[in-house]
Amino acid sequence: MPGLGIYVLKRFGQAVLILLGITLITYILLFLLPADPARQIAGRSATAQTVENIREQLGLNLPFYEQYLRYLASLLQGDLGRSYIQKSEVTELILSRLPATLLLMAGAIFCELLIGLPAGMLAAVKRGKAADNAVMILSFIGVSAPQFVVGILLLYVFAVLLGWFPIGGYGTFWHLVLPALTLGLLGGGWYSRMMRSSMLDVLRQDYIRTARAKGARQARVLLVHALRNAILPIIAMIGLDIGIFMSGVVVVESVFGWPGIGQLAWQAIQRVDIPIIMGVTLVAACFIVIGNLLADIIAPFVDPRIELR
Amino acid sequence: MKKLLAALAVTTFLFAPATLTTSHADEIKQGGSMIVTYKDDVSTLDPAIGYDWQNWSMIKSLFNGLMDYKPGTTELVPDLAESMDIAADGLTYVFKLHKGVKFHNGREMTADDVKYSIERTVNPKTQSPGAGFFGMIAGFEEMTASKTESLSGIEVVDPHTIKFTLSRPDATFLHVLAINFSFVVPKEEVEKWGTDFGKHPVGTGAYTMDEWTLGQRVVFKRNADYYRKGLPKMDQITFEVGQEPLVALLRLQRGEVDILGDGIPPAKFLEVKNNPEYAKMIVEGGQLHTGYVTMNVKMKPFDNKKVRQAVNMAINKDRVVRIINGRAVPANQPLPPAMPGYDKSYKGYAYDPAKAKALLAEAGFADGFETELYAMNTDPNPRIAQAIQQDLAAIGIKAEIKSLAQSTVIDAGGKEDQAPMIWSGGMAWIADFPDPSNFYGPILGCGGAVSGGWNWAWYCNKDLDGQATAADGMTDPAKAAERIDKWRSIFVNIMDEAPWAPVFNEQRFTMHAERLGGPDAIFVDPVHIPVHYDTVYAKDAQ
Numbered sequence: 074m075p076g077l078g079i080y081v082l083k084r085f086g087q088a089v090l091i092l093l094g095i096t097l098i099t100y101i102l103l104f105l106l107p108a109d110p111a112r113q114i115a116g117r118s119a120t121a122q123t124v125e126n127i128r129e130q131l132g133l134n135l136p137f138y139e140q141y142l143r144y145l146a147s148l149l150q151g152d153l154g155r156s157y158i159q160k161s162e163v164t165e166l167i168l169s170r171l172p173a174t175l176l177l178m179a180g181a182i183f184c185e186l187l188i189g190l191p192a193g194m195l196a197a198v199k200r201g202k203a204a205d206n207a208v209m210i211l212s213f214i215g216v217s218a219p220q221f222v223v224g225i226l227l228l229y230v231f232a233v234l235l236g237w238f239p240i241g242g243y244g245t246f247w248h249l250v251l252p253a254l255t256l257g258l259l260g261g262g263w264y265s266r267m268m269r270s271s272m273l274d275v276l277r278q279d280y281i282r283t284a285r286a287k288g289a290r291q292a293r294v295l296l297v298h299a300l301r302n303a304i305l306p307i308i309a310m311i312g313l314d315i316g317i318f319m320s321g322v323v324v325v326e327s328v329f330g331w332p333g334i335g336q337l338a339w340q341a342i343q344r345v346d347i348p349i350i351m352g353v354t355l356v357a358a359c360f361i362v363i364g365n366l367l368a369d370i371i372a373p374f375v376d377p378r379i380e381l382r
Numbered sequence: 383m384k385k386l387l388a389a390l391a392v393t394t395f396l397f398a399p400a401t402l403t404t405s406h407a408d409e410i411k412q413g414g415s416m417i418v419t420y421k422d423d424v425s426t427l428d429p430a431i432g433y434d435w436q437n438w439s440m441i442k443s444l445f446n447g448l449m450d451y452k453p454g455t456t457e458l459v460p461d462l463a464e465s466m467d468i469a470a471d472g473l474t475y476v477f478k479l480h481k482g483v484k485f486h487n488g489r490e491m492t493a494d495d496v497k498y499s500i501e502r503t504v505n506p507k508t509q510s511p512g513a514g515f516f517g518m519i520a521g522f523e524e525m526t527a528s529k530t531e532s533l534s535g536i537e538v539v540d541p542h543t544i545k546f547t548l549s550r551p552d553a554t555f556l557h558v559l560a561i562n563f564s565f566v567v568p569k570e571e572v573e574k575w576g577t578d579f580g581k582h583p584v585g586t587g588a589y590t591m592d593e594w595t596l597g598q599r600v601v602f603k604r605n606a607d608y609y610r611k612g613l614p615k616m617d618q619i620t621f622e623v624g625q626e627p628l629v630a631l632l633r634l635q636r637g638e639v640d641i642l643g644d645g646i647p648p649a650k651f652l653e654v655k656n657n658p659e660y661a662k663m664i665v666e667g668g669q670l671h672t673g674y675v676t677m678n679v680k681m682k683p684f685d686n687k688k689v690r691q692a693v694n695m696a697i698n699k700d701r702v703v704r705i706i707n708g709r710a711v712p713a714n715q716p717l718p719p720a721m722p723g724y725d726k727s728y729k730g731y732a733y734d735p736a737k738a739k740a741l742l743a744e745a746g747f748a749d750g751f752e753t754e755l756y757a758m759n760t761d762p763n764p765r766i767a768q769a770i771q772q773d774l775a776a777i778g779i780k781a782e783i784k785s786l787a788q789s790t791v792i793d794a795g796g797k798e799d800q801a802p803m804i805w806s807g808g809m810a811w812i813a814d815f816p817d818p819s820n821f822y823g824p825i826l827g828c829g830g831a832v833s834g835g836w837n838w839a840w841y842c843n844k845d846l847d848g849q850a851t852a853a854d855g856m857t858d859p860a861k862a863a864e865r866i867d868k869w870r871s872i873f874v875n876i877m878d879e880a881p882w883a884p885v886f887n888e889q890r891f892t893m894h895a896e897r898l899g900g901p902d903a904i905f906v907d908p909v910h911i912p913v914h915y916d917t918v919y920a921k922d923a924q
Binding site for chain 1: 423
């Protein structure tokens with residue numbers, strides 16, 4: 074892949090611009106919020122003098138562009154600032170939550186594929202038959218069901234009533250099952266629909282007919298000949314999912330008490346903890362950009378006809 | 383100097399936990415552990431910085447101040463102070479400290495640490511939200527203005543004696559020495575950890591910090607060296623964070639956790655409360671809280687006293703209390719019933735729409751008027767605002783509800799001409815310490831009626847301010863009751879002017895596992911909110 078280096082470099086340049094734009098927009102939005110961080114830190118019993126001191130120490134009395142440039146400058150040194158409410162370094166807060174988010178992401182994508190791929194293939198093969206209809210109806214339910222409904226339902230049935238899994242929390246494999254399954258059921262709906270249509274496209278093509286004419290068995294046709302091409306859009310989708318899951322699955326993380334980035338973001342938003350909101354937004358944007366890039370880079374390895382430009 | 387040495391105080395202090403229950407309290411064995419759940423991450427445990435109701439009581443278990451309260455009550459007792467002398471003019475306080483009190487790092491706590499800790503809080507560099515509480519100590523102004531690095535009003539007499547000189551007599555001073563911001567920290571540890579001291583707290587308290595996994599749990603271990611023998615009761619407390627209240631409730635019902643730090647989730651409240659199975663697990667108690675509607679006296683037509691009184695009569699408080707499933711009691715004055723100075727005999731403005739309408743007409747608004755009612759946008763506040771809106775509509779006042787984020791409402795309240803009416807729910811005053819003065823200065827006094835202040839009614843009565851200052855000047859403990867009487871009359875006088883319509887006082891409902899023991903009062907402690915962790919014991923360790 075000779076062009077890969079240049080391609081990545083080019084995309085990387087684009088990514089930096091995108092991220093810069095995101096910091097600017099987020100910063101403006103949060104700046105416009107009628108919440109005064111100095112008063113937030115100072116608390117309700119503070120004197121006007123205390124509030125003024127804090128404002129000065131944090132540079133909140135400076136004009137907007139100066140505050141923004143300061144923020145960028147510390148960002149370049151990897152410093153995301155210090156939380157107003159949690160009183161910790163934002164970098165530390167985010168890093169402490171990365172493992173949980175990574176684990177949930179891996180578990181969720183695994184479940185999505187485990188549910189979505191076979192279901193989609195089944196529907197494509199049995200097109201128009203009862204199995205196809207069943208898959209399509211179930212996937213429709215999966216796609217449209219709200220996360221918190223599915224999450225609470227699973228939690229109630231399998232953890233509270235049956236006691237098979239712990240009621241929320243983090244730590245063991247058993248803690249992971251229900252949140253991953255919640256995301257997997259919902260995402261699996263998308264994957265099965267995508268897999269079905271992509272598979273139908275592929276199955277119509279000449280080389281499949283050729284394979285069949287050679288006498289290849291159904292399983293071989295599907296798994297060896299068709300799957301490789303049909304899976305392309307799925308790979309792109311996984312790339313997007315990495316971005317989405319890494320930016321935090323707020324609802325599922327809240328329902329299951331999963332200590333990931335989504336929960337951090339949700340707590341920060343509720344308490345208007347601006348540095349954390351900024352930090353999480355930026356990290357999420359990074360992962361979305363990286364996820365997209367990954368999907369694009371992997372594509373030509375699966376399908377050599379795709380060229381990176 | 384008048385010797386008050388408070389032999390009484392010392393005895394109550396020594397036997398505080400014992401007097402609270404019965405004589406067998408001392409026989410309660412130490413041991414066992416408990417799990418407390420919270421939705422939000424624990425923020426800093428630095429006593430100079432921490433100021434939310436989640437870390438408030440946790441800090442009290444890690445650190446000590448010169449003063450504290452008898453568990454489950456609002457009664458002041460000495461803590462690190464062994465005895466005290468208060469000068470007759472109320473301007474000098476001398477405390478003798480307990481000997482042999484050790485920090486968790488093994489070093490003995492001395493008077494130098496007390497001085498250092500309070501100066502650290504007042505120092506503007508610390509950015510402490512509690513700096514303002516120490517305004518009565520001589521030298522406060524100079525230090526706040528960064529002219530000095532120490533408070534001239536704090537003098538270390540010897541390692542176990544400390545002397546405070548005040549710039550004005552202030553009866554709340556002992557309360558201030560019981561507030562977290564005055565708690566004693568070891569200088570060497572603060573300097574070692576810098577801004578991260580709040581994540582590595584080292585104090586003299588009943589518990590020591592054992593483990594802190596961000597976003598997951600905080601674990602306290604029993605301080606085996608604690609200077610008060612027999613305390614704390616538990617070997618270990620685990621605070622599990624990131625737990626939605628609903629999930630936490632399910633876990634409590636299954637016996638996996640012991641205390642719901644965030645309380646019973648509103649959606650499940652009635653179901654749980656009416657279930658006889660849980661009767662032994664739920665404790666109800668008063669809270670130093672009042673929910674009120676402020677009326678900006680600087681904005682028309684609320685500059686008219688009759689209009690404000692009419693609003694007071696128009697609100698059906700019983701209905702508002704029903705809206706929140708009875709988790710409160712109707713209020714008729716600014717002070718909550720659990721606060722010293724609450725006037726039991728005061729009747730307030732009874733609910734009477736007809737009379738309210740007549741008053742409005744007298745004020746020249748027979749056809750009513752249009753106004754705005756600000757409220758915080760999280761449940762149940764919009765619903766409460768709607769109920770108030772309907773009540774006001776019944777007497778002809780058309781109030782448009784502005785349901786906004788908390789910080790936005792607070793900001794609007796702090797501007798002189800922005801919010802005519804505010805429903806205080808979700809932002810309302812919960813006392814920092816159990817003294818009536820804490821319900822006056824910032825929220826009803828002239829000092830709070832400034833830009834960015836908390837006196838959202840912008841009510842400023844110089845005469846009452848003078849009475850308040852006089853009341854707080856009565857530092858002689860023998861006159862404590864007289865002082866409280868003075869405060870009682872101040873608040874009744876305020877109600878004549880009606881800058882607020884007090885609506886309700888929230889009740890607290892703590893749900894805990896049956897395996898936890900201790901008098902009910904410590905589970906709804908008015909100061910150690912939500913629970914007095916040091917005195918809770920495990921029945922299964924007995």
